[in-house]
Amino acid sequence: MAVVVILVLLAVGSVLFHLLSPWWWTPIASNWNYIDNTIIITFWITGIAFTAVVLFMAYCVLRFRHRPGNTAAYEPENKKLEGWLATSTTLGVAAMLAPGLFVWNQFITVPQDAAEVEVIGQQWLWSFRLPGADGKLGTTETRNIAPENSLGLNRNDTASLDDVIIEGGELHLPVGKPVKVVLRSVDVLHDFYVPEFRAKMDMIPGMVTYFWLTPTRTGTFEILCAELCGVGHPQMRGTVVVDTEEDYQTWLAEQQTFSQLSASSETSPAATAITASAAQ
Amino acid sequence: MVDVRSGIGEALPPPEVEDVELYHPHSWWTRYVFSQDAKIIAIQYATTAIAIGMVALVLSWLMRLQLGFPGTFQLIDAEAYYQFITMHGMIMVIYLLTALFLGGFGNYLIPLMVGARDMVFPYANMLSYWIYLLAVLVLVASFFAPGGPTGAGWTLYPPQAVLSGTPGGKDWGIILMLSSLIIFIIGFTMGGLNYVVTVLQGRTRGMTLMRMPLTVWGIFTATVMALLAFPALFVACVMMLFDRLLGTSFFMPAIVEMGEQLQHGGGSPILFQHLFWFFGHPEVYIVALPAFGIVSDLISTHARKNIFGYRMMVWAIVIIGGLSFIVWAHHMYVSGMNPYFGFFFATTTLIIAVPTAIKVYNWVLTLWRGNIHLTLPMLFALAFIVTFVNGGLTGLFLGNVVVDVPLSDTMFVVAHFHMVMGVAPIMVIFGAIYHWYPKITGRMLNEVLGQIHFWVTFIGAYAIFFPMHYVGLVGVPRRYYELGEMAFVADSVHSLNAFISVMALIVGAAQIVFLFNLVWSLRHGREAGGNPWRATTLEWQTPETPPPHGNWGKELPVVYRWAYDYSVPGAPEDFIPQNQPSPGRVSHEAAS
Numbered sequence: 081m082a083v084v085v086i087l088v089l090l091a092v093g094s095v096l097f098h099l100l101s102p103w104w105w106t107p108i109a110s111n112w113n114y115i116d117n118t119i120i121i122t123f124w125i126t127g128i129a130f131t132a133v134v135l136f137m138a139y140c141v142l143r144f145r146h147r148p149g150n151t152a153a154y155e156p157e158n159k160k161l162e163g164w165l166a167t168s169t170t171l172g173v174a175a176m177l178a179p180g181l182f183v184w185n186q187f188i189t190v191p192q193d194a195a196e197v198e199v200i201g202q203q204w205l206w207s208f209r210l211p212g213a214d215g216k217l218g219t220t221e222t223r224n225i226a227p228e229n230s231l232g233l234n235r236n237d238t239a240s241l242d243d244v245i246i247e248g249g250e251l252h253l254p255v256g257k258p259v260k261v262v263l264r265s266v267d268v269l270h271d272f273y274v275p276e277f278r279a280k281m282d283m284i285p286g287m288v289t290y291f292w293l294t295p296t297r298t299g300t301f302e303i304l305c306a307e308l309c310g311v312g313h314p315q316m317r318g319t320v321v322v323d324t325e326e327d328y329q330t331w332l333a334e335q336q337t338f339s340q341l342s343a344s345s346e347t348s349p350a351a352t353a354i355t356a357s358a359a360q
Numbered sequence: 361m362v363d364v365r366s367g368i369g370e371a372l373p374p375p376e377v378e379d380v381e382l383y384h385p386h387s388w389w390t391r392y393v394f395s396q397d398a399k400i401i402a403i404q405y406a407t408t409a410i411a412i413g414m415v416a417l418v419l420s421w422l423m424r425l426q427l428g429f430p431g432t433f434q435l436i437d438a439e440a441y442y443q444f445i446t447m448h449g450m451i452m453v454i455y456l457l458t459a460l461f462l463g464g465f466g467n468y469l470i471p472l473m474v475g476a477r478d479m480v481f482p483y484a485n486m487l488s489y490w491i492y493l494l495a496v497l498v499l500v501a502s503f504f505a506p507g508g509p510t511g512a513g514w515t516l517y518p519p520q521a522v523l524s525g526t527p528g529g530k531d532w533g534i535i536l537m538l539s540s541l542i543i544f545i546i547g548f549t550m551g552g553l554n555y556v557v558t559v560l561q562g563r564t565r566g567m568t569l570m571r572m573p574l575t576v577w578g579i580f581t582a583t584v585m586a587l588l589a590f591p592a593l594f595v596a597c598v599m600m601l602f603d604r605l606l607g608t609s610f611f612m613p614a615i616v617e618m619g620e621q622l623q624h625g626g627g628s629p630i631l632f633q634h635l636f637w638f639f640g641h642p643e644v645y646i647v648a649l650p651a652f653g654i655v656s657d658l659i660s661t662h663a664r665k666n667i668f669g670y671r672m673m674v675w676a677i678v679i680i681g682g683l684s685f686i687v688w689a690h691h692m693y694v695s696g697m698n699p700y701f702g703f704f705f706a707t708t709t710l711i712i713a714v715p716t717a718i719k720v721y722n723w724v725l726t727l728w729r730g731n732i733h734l735t736l737p738m739l740f741a742l743a744f745i746v747t748f749v750n751g752g753l754t755g756l757f758l759g760n761v762v763v764d765v766p767l768s769d770t771m772f773v774v775a776h777f778h779m780v781m782g783v784a785p786i787m788v789i790f791g792a793i794y795h796w797y798p799k800i801t802g803r804m805l806n807e808v809l810g811q812i813h814f815w816v817t818f819i820g821a822y823a824i825f826f827p828m829h830y831v832g833l834v835g836v837p838r839r840y841y842e843l844g845e846m847a848f849v850a851d852s853v854h855s856l857n858a859f860i861s862v863m864a865l866i867v868g869a870a871q872i873v874f875l876f877n878l879v880w881s882l883r884h885g886r887e888a889g890g891n892p893w894r895a896t897t898l899e900w901q902t903p904e905t906p907p908p909h910g911n912w913g914k915e916l917p918v919v920y921r922w923a924y925d926y927s928v929p930g931a932p933e934d935f936i937p938q939n940q941p942s943p944g945r946v947s948h949e950a951a952s
Binding site: 083086087090094097101102103104105106112114115118119122125126129130133134136137140141144145146150151152153154155156157158161162165166169170173176177180181183184185187188202203204221222223225227232263266267268269271273275276278279280281282283284285286287289302304305306307308309310311312313314315317 | 438439442511512513519520523525527529613614615616617618619621626627628629630663665666668669670671694695696699700702703706707710711713717718720722724725727729730731732733734739742745749750753754756760762763765766767768769770819822826827830831833837839840842843844846847848850852853856924926927928929934
């Protein structure tokens with residue numbers, strides 16, 4: 081009997097824990113509320129399946145536990161029942177998969193008007209690059225990385241010169257505008273993870289990865305690294321600020337471009353030292 | 361409809377080969393140490409696996425102490441923490457679960473259950489164990505090597521695994537880890553070929569494939585998968601070892617490490633991930649399928665009822681085994697691989713849920729209208745179903761590509777895989793040990809100690825991993841030495857973490873009760889007799905218990921029926937052993 085009681089308590093307790101616990105996702109700040117909805121559908125379907133199986137087991141133990149004189153039934157197969165269960169499972173799985181794939185298609189289809197922002201990861205620091213006035217990110221090469229060019233921009237590419245460089249500072253994004261986040265790493269794997277955005281993606285040295293989102297509310301959010309990148313992994317933090325359009329323009333105007341940074345590092349060796357130490 | 365008890369009354373085929381005498385040991389050393397007897401090798405495998413598993417258990421205590429009470433324990437710094445999680449994961453998955461299910465249960469049960477005298481290649485079988493032991497010793501050596509063991513995480517992703525920002529990356533840790541895996545795979549291959557060939561060629565007369573107990577089906581299919589999957593890990597380890605030692609660049613692109621340009625260039629870190637998970641996902645089922653098979657037999661025996669839908673169960677095992685080779689990239693949805701892969705891998709992953717669900721239905725339908733004896737093996741089997749269903753269902757979150765995006769790399773993943781491939785298979789291991797210990801030793805394990813062990817382990821493990829999903833849902837990433845300040849993490853999450861840690865300590869301590877029981881019952885356990893559970897399968901029908909070298913005495917058993925003749929209407933008892941002829945057989949054979 082203890083077994084029956086505990087199985088029932090476990091099923092009911094799990095459901096109550098889910099409904100009553102204070103531990104739930106942080107309020108969303110991007111357009112990916114579709115993802116949240118798909119998770120909720122999945123919680124419903126899986127929650128019903130789990131409760132049904134555990135309660136059914138509890139019933140079987142209660143009803144068919146051994147007592148003197150009991151014998152078990154002899155029933156090797158039941159084609160009809162097996163077929164019916166397989167079909168309903170397939171339908172349940174399809175009900176989860178279909179919305180999942182539908183939203184995945186949106187997730188990987190970047191809108192035409194998305195602005196590009198580059199995020200660069202290194203042990204254990206976030207840097208950012210914006211396209212500048214020409215709206216284009218210049219080419220980069222890991223081999224170009226040097227103390228005065230810590231992100232490895234290509235000096236011969238004119239598109240690079242007006243790129244806005246932010247090392248170790250905050251990234252600002254305008255609210256309500258789709259943005260394609262282009263991801264690059266110079267050393268090991270990292271993962272650009274802002275819990276409020278729901279989206280995340282690994283950053284791989286030697287490759288460029290991406291995802292896109294539209295920030296939906298202003299605020300200051302933490303950037304975490306979500307792919308183990310060495311002992312400093314938990315300390316690899318950054319900040320992304322979602323601004324109104326005016327605030328964003330004000331902030332943008334204060335940032336320095338690649339050519340400005342290069343010019344100042346040529347004139348003042350002290351600035352180079354500071355940049356280099358920030359990159360460590 | 362085909363009768364699943366097929367072949368009752370059919371003429372028995374004549375023996376294809378003569379029974380040959382085994383090479384019998386002549387000294388204590390060849391009998392108990394360098395033994396070629398699969399049963400001794402099984403015990404050696406199991407003892408070694410449990411011993412190294414205890415190391416992994418202690419490591420889990422240490423990491424939970426850090427997570428539950430950050431900063432309290434000075435000896436656990438960030439480097440040590442990453443070394444602990446890496447070694448805990450690798451030991452549990454490879455050196456405990458894989459070795460115990462295949463090397464331990466496979467060796468003990470395959471020859472006995474198919475009616476063979478031993479594995480077909482006893483010498484290679486012996487080598488398999490000693491090479492496994494060497495792999496374990498090389499792994500343990502990394503704890504004492506300069507720089508300590510690797511802290512790269514059990515997935516060992518390059519480039520960080522071989523760089524200086526990771527513990528052991530530029531020291532001995534990663535070299536010993538990769539070497540140990542290579543040695544393990546060599547040893548496993550010797551054992552694995554044995555298990556497969558013994559099942560295919562060593563079965564006794566009348567033991568058709570569709571009469572084999574599901575335990576054998578599970579271990580057999582898992583072994584075939586392991587033989588196909590481990591080579592991917594093998595080459596990945598060799599290539600990474602070359603990258604680390606010889607300066608090649610298989611997985612190393614151009615890298616600037618801490619401001620310094622490295623000599624590498626042109627390699628692909630993501631190639632390693634594909635190789636790793638091409639092994640790593642089948643590995644989940646290499647652990648799960650033996651558990652599926654064993655638990656089917658535990659439920660059937662202790663509910664005194666045939667397993668429901670035997671043929672469906674066999675096909676489900678085989679289909680799961682096949683499908684598990686085309687789902688690997690669901691571990692890589694946010695790895696930066698081509699995003700269109702997501703459609704394919706999400707679909708295959710969710711398809712695999714269907715045969716898996718069928719197995720669950722058939723287990724609970726076996727309980728339906730059974731005669732359920734709540735023995736310890738049955739209790740552990742029930743606990744397996746609960747934890748496996750729970751962990752399997754959260755797999756539907758993570759397999760469904762877009763749902764995985766917010767959850768991947770969070771504690772939700774840690775909770776999921778511990779529930780489904782940690783807790784659930786270990787419940788089966790415990791159930792199986794309580795079930796077969798009487799055959800291995802001739803004595804029963806103590807019931808009271810077993811009850812204490814069961815309830816603390818089952819409820820405790822559920823209390824650890826069920827709430828952990830919600831830590832992940834909040835957004836807490838995995839592999840964080842300390843959370844520090846995170847605005848989106850409420851203080852209550854830290855309390856929950858402390859609760860989980862306390863439960864982990866308690867569940868770990870309960871395993872001491874189990875180990876004590878294993879040793880104490882060797883001498884003081886109740887005498888079991890040959891077939892204490894009144895089971896049908898061949899291992900319970902041996903002339904002697906424990907079975908001696910050669911298992912069967914003079915005559916090999918002959919099999920007349922499937923493994924699940926429990927509570928057959930009209931039979932004098934509620935079980936009919938597989939080697940018992942049916943009443944109609946005598947007249948049938950006389951007529952032919």
